[in-house]
Amino acid sequence: xxxxxxxxxxxxxxxxxxxxxxxxxxxxxxxxxxxxxxxxxxxxxxxxxxxxxxxxxxxxxxxxxxxxxxxxxxxxxxxxxxxxxxxxxxxxxxxxxxxxxxxxxxxxxxxxxxxxxxxxxxxxxxxxxxxxxxxxxxxxxxxxxxxxxxxxxxxxxxxxxxxxxxxxxxxxxxxxxxxxxxxxxxxxxxxxxxxxxxxxxxxxxxxxxxxxxxxxxxxxxxxxxxxxxxxxxxxxxxxxxxxxxxxxxxxxxxxxxxxxxxxxxxxxxxxxxxxxxxxxxxxxxxxxxxxxxxxx
Amino acid sequence: xxxxxxxxxxxxxxxxxxxxxxxxxxxxxxxxxxxxxxxxxxxxxxxxxxxxxxxxxxxxxxxxxxxxxxxxxxxxxxxxxxxxxxxxxxxxxxxxxxxxxxxxxxxxxxxxxxxxxxxxxxxxxxxxxxxxxxxxxxxxxxxxxxxxxxxxxxxxxxxxxxxxxxxxxxxxxxxxxxxxxxxxxxxxxxxxxxxxxxxxxxxxxxxxxxxxxxxxxxxxxxxxxxxxxxxxxxxxxxxxxxxxxxxxxxxxxxxxxxxxxxxxxxxxxxxxxxxxxxxx
Numbered sequence: 001x002x003x004x005x006x007x008x009x010x011x012x013x014x015x016x017x018x019x020x021x022x023x024x025x026x027x028x029x030x031x032x033x034x035x036x037x038x039x040x041x042x043x044x045x046x047x048x049x050x051x052x053x054x055x056x057x058x059x060x061x062x063x064x065x066x067x068x069x070x071x072x073x074x075x076x077x078x079x080x081x082x083x084x085x086x087x088x089x090x091x092x093x094x095x096x097x098x099x100x101x102x103x104x105x106x107x108x109x110x111x112x113x114x115x116x117x118x119x120x121x122x123x124x125x126x127x128x129x130x131x132x133x134x135x136x137x138x139x140x141x142x143x144x145x146x147x148x149x150x151x152x153x154x155x156x157x158x159x160x161x162x163x164x165x166x167x168x169x170x171x172x173x174x175x176x177x178x179x180x181x182x183x184x185x186x187x188x189x190x191x192x193x194x195x196x197x198x199x200x201x202x203x204x205x206x207x208x209x210x211x212x213x214x215x216x217x218x219x220x221x222x223x224x225x226x227x228x229x230x231x232x233x234x235x236x237x238x239x240x241x242x243x244x245x246x247x248x249x250x251x252x253x254x255x256x257x258x259x260x261x262x263x264x265x266x267x268x269x270x271x272x273x274x275x276x277x278x279x280x281x282x283x284x285x286x287x288x289x290x291x292x293x294x295x296x
Numbered sequence: 297x298x299x300x301x302x303x304x305x306x307x308x309x310x311x312x313x314x315x316x317x318x319x320x321x322x323x324x325x326x327x328x329x330x331x332x333x334x335x336x337x338x339x340x341x342x343x344x345x346x347x348x349x350x351x352x353x354x355x356x357x358x359x360x361x362x363x364x365x366x367x368x369x370x371x372x373x374x375x376x377x378x379x380x381x382x383x384x385x386x387x388x389x390x391x392x393x394x395x396x397x398x399x400x401x402x403x404x405x406x407x408x409x410x411x412x413x414x415x416x417x418x419x420x421x422x423x424x425x426x427x428x429x430x431x432x433x434x435x436x437x438x439x440x441x442x443x444x445x446x447x448x449x450x451x452x453x454x455x456x457x458x459x460x461x462x463x464x465x466x467x468x469x470x471x472x473x474x475x476x477x478x479x480x481x482x483x484x485x486x487x488x489x490x491x492x493x494x495x496x497x498x499x500x501x502x503x504x505x506x507x508x509x510x511x512x513x514x515x516x517x518x519x520x521x522x523x524x525x526x527x528x529x530x531x532x533x534x535x536x537x538x539x540x541x542x543x544x545x546x547x548x549x550x551x552x553x554x555x556x557x558x559x560x561x562x563x564x565x566x567x568x569x570x571x572x573x574x575x576x
Contacts, residue, residue: 189389192359196377197454198406207402211393 076259084259085266093248098267101232101244104160108167109228113221116172120179120220124213125205141177145170145231149238158241163232166239170231174223182216183209215287222279229272245271304335304370304457306356306490311365312515313351324515325351326363331509331518333492335457338484340505341494344548348516349494353462356492357383370457379407382451386463388443390435396446397422397431403450421449424483441472448480452487461493465500477503481529498544502537503530510547520547 058078065077088094122129123137148169156162186209194208236246245267252260313326325348333339343349354360356367358377367374369381382403390399397418404414422431425445435443444464451459461480465473481504484491495501501508508522522544526536 189385189387190391193385193389193391195359196357196383197403198377198379200406203405207405208391211391214393 074256074258076262080259081262081266084257085263088248088260088263094267097243097245097248098271100242101236101246102271104163104167104235104244105228105232108164108231109171109225111164112168112171112228113175113224115168116175116220116224117179117217119172120176120217121183123176123180124183137176141173145173146234146238153239158239160242162239163235163242166235167228167231171224171228174227175217175220178220178223179213179217182213182220185216186212218283218286222283225275225279226272229275233268304490306331306333306370306458306492307366307368308332308352308356309366309368311352311355311363311367313348313355313360313363326355327515327517329365329516329518331521333490335490336488338491338493338504338506340501340508341492341511342496342498342501342508342544343511343516344496344513347511347513349511350462351516353383353460353492353494356458357381357460359383378456379454380456381458381460382454382456383460384444384447384451384462384464386466388435388440388447390443390446390450392435395432395434396427396438399435399446400450400453403453407454417453421453422446424452424486425449425479439472440468441476444468444476445479448483452483452489455487456489458490458492461491463495464493466496473500478529480504485528498541498548499532502540502544503532508544510544 062078065075085094119133119137123134145166148166152162152165156165190208190212191204194204199207232244233246233249236242236244237250240247240250245264249261249264249268252258252264308329308331311326311329312324314322314324317323329352331339341349341352351360355363356369356374358374358381361375369378390396391402394402400418400421401414404417407414407417409417419431422428425448427442427445427449430438430442433442435446438446448459448464451461464480465476468476477500480491480493484504493501493504502522502524505524508524510519510522511517512519522540524530524540526534526540530537532538
């Protein structure tokens, strides 16, 4: 504990030197100097305290199933889940299901994102579009995605087309909303600077508004990636046809194979985590230099 | 030469500006301002917050053209912004996604120069404000004073006839402010351009200005124009300087009730309170 406290206060004092530093060339602000410091190795950077809870849960689960406290086919042991996992991996079933799901996720994400960027920029830039589409869009946002499932299944069936439509919808909403918000939230101060330098309309959009809105747009993309993954599961669960990791879950539940269900849940969680990590890494690479707050 | 320099002056003729208040009644911000700024002159516009001095500067810059009266710069009426008039804002307003030199370069986007000439101009102006070695630093990596130096370089890089400064040093600490005032004076002497500095700091106004225009609030109007006939660089402890400062301050003392303190100028930053969290 005392170590952690010390670390924190050291950081605080570092920050205070940064704010106090005068700007006589040789006195480099802390942030600029920090960029040159070598990074710690990966092992040391990971905070292992986050692993405590999952490990404890698995230990308790394992203890209960070993002690045979609950006599039921619905409680499977970790070993059984592991066995199912290896069987699913070796047989190629996992690969087939996961690749089908990810392909859907990717196509839905791409279509939805493109649509969202178009719609969002229209709402952001055009007053006419805001007046005409804005109210409908705001209403549309409030409708739960799952309410569209009956319509989609009637129009597009239960196959891949229907699922991709559903996923695109899930990705479109956050991208459109954040693109529009990002464009609207560009500080007037920046626009005045552009006016002072006689930027044309196009220069203003390209060199000021888009870069200023980019963090918000990226938040939209990030949410779209997560939402469309969540929606992938929803689509596979509600539009039951074809293969996918959601179908693996359904199969497990229909056959009372809790090992398969638990395995599916783990795969879904790990995939979601990986997508999240990927998006974070991209975000960091894009905005790390721009501001420290965004890099955290 | 004389005729061209004469026409380089800034003439502010009977300028008035009103804002529409929420209830529809107009609020007079500036009332019949007339002022002639000579070419190459350094004029300080001094007033408390809310006296319309920043509004006046925005009118000269061309950022706001909705006013009565005329502002003529170098023989032409101000209708819009111009690269002939550089501006430095109170908050540095650098684009956070660009480095220091890219921010300066951004001002040259519409300058009639080749790519190489632009690069040279940027390097030259980064050097002018003493920021060699920080060309590739992002604004968040710079201290407040350094960021404001970049903003000054950006304001000057188009080689404007006039540099307008809107309380450029008011958000800086006293030590940095003093140093940047000396810098600005050096740049002004070096470049030989006209500068109009808006400030609420009596000391700063007298230290830098050939003339100090004091303004009274509600509606904003010129109260007095003080000639500062002291040799440069000025000594703040010079008895004549002190006497001038007393005089100007006395001018304002009578109107203390008029001046709404804590106006809208300086945003108070409340950092999020996260320190209560336990370290373990």
